[in-house]
Amino acid sequence: MDSLLDFLLTEPAATAPLDDIAAAWIRHQVAANRFERPVDAAIAAGFGADRLGFAFLSGYQEALRTLIPDLPDDELVAMCATEEGGGHPSAIRTTLTECDGVWLVNGTKSFATIGLLAQRLVVIASVGTGSDGRNRLRATTVDAKETGVRVTDQPALSFAPEISHASVLLTEVPVRVLPGDGYSDYLKPFRTIEDIHVLAATLGWLVRVARVSGWPQTSRQRLLTAIAAVRGLDIDAPSSPGVHIALGGTFELFGEVLAELVPLWESVDPETRQRWARDRPLLAAASRSRDQRLAAAWRSVLPEADRPE
Structure with missing residues (x-):
């Protein structure tokens, strides 16, 4: 080495x-x-x-x-957290629900770095509000080629224009749910x-x-x-x-x-x-x-x- x-x-x-x-x-x-x-x-x-x-x-x-050591070495990956209301945990409206043993995400992410080129997405989603009134989050990984994933490129920024950004619409997309809390972990x-x-x-x-x-x-x-x-x-x-x-x-x-x-x-x-x-x-x-x-x-x-x- x-x-x-x-x-x-x-x-x-x-x-x-x-x-x-x-x-x-x-x-x-x-x-x-x-x-x-x-x-x-x-x-x-x-x-x-x-x-x-x-x-x-x-x-x-x-x-x-x-953050996630078992991500494939050869895949471009995008973090999908920010939504229309921002990146604060309380602003996340994308939902994660279970249906017949399959976890599904629904929602829109407004700003995903290299989202259009990413082969895998890390999607932060809500499973509802806890007894303390806080948004309970989980982290998931998504194959960007899954049916129900629609990625729309956004205009280039004034700096580093080569690094694209996109919005991501997720509709009934099956995901892998990662262990731990979506926010703290x-x-x-x-x-x-x-x-x-x-x-x-x-x-x-x-x-x-x-x-x-x-x-x-x-x-x-x-x-x-x-x-x-x-x-x-x-x-x-x-x-x-x-x-x-x-x-x-x-x-x-x-x-x-x-x-x-x-x-x-x-x-x-x-x-x-x-x-x-x-x-x-x-x-x-x-x-x-x-x-x-x-x-x-x-x-x-x-x-x-x-x-x-």
Whole structure:
């Protein structure tokens, strides 16, 4: 098995352009097959990407495999949680019901990343309201080719337009119900797991840019330091306050490194530099939710007298 850090420093950095998600996914699988841990696979596949959007794809796919380890290695997978009312558990109206021993989902998901190309869907659905008045959720997996699944592509976003998004209509679709609670065991931890793996893949991609563009050794060293910080997070405990706090510190380090790299982008080829300027907002897309989780983590570990008002 390769040493990941050595791989990043010695693997050939020149890469042929990628035409679309299908080509990016093939390259992802080649890199991912060299590493066992999903976070390492995300970093290595991010290194092989030719743009930030395809590095995001690698992080997203490996995050789903950390959440659900038995997902097929060769299938593109989409998380389907967000609905018209948003992604909060109370907003989920898609239903999961049992009929003659078969579990069926019905509902509409409004925003599924790579939904049109996904071969398997992870669908969060409600089994009704509990005695406490809260929406009770379960996680399910669905073959995207099942009768009753209708996926509609949505207009591209202004950043990372190569990464498509879709709405998904599910009508009496048979599913596999996953063990555990749909919110606490899947939806909630996935947000943190996704942050970790997307950051990891982004850093892998930046190492490739640094090497191709001849950035100073000190810059490459800083990027590897940030990668070491990401790899050191306790991914097996994504709901832990400590993980959220350490992740917050890792994002601070990442921000410092990005600031240091600003003048070096002038040495990058124009196409890559222009894509970076266009796609960088992708990295801030979940920042508000991440900041809220960080604040909640600090509140949970600080004595009441020391908590900010």
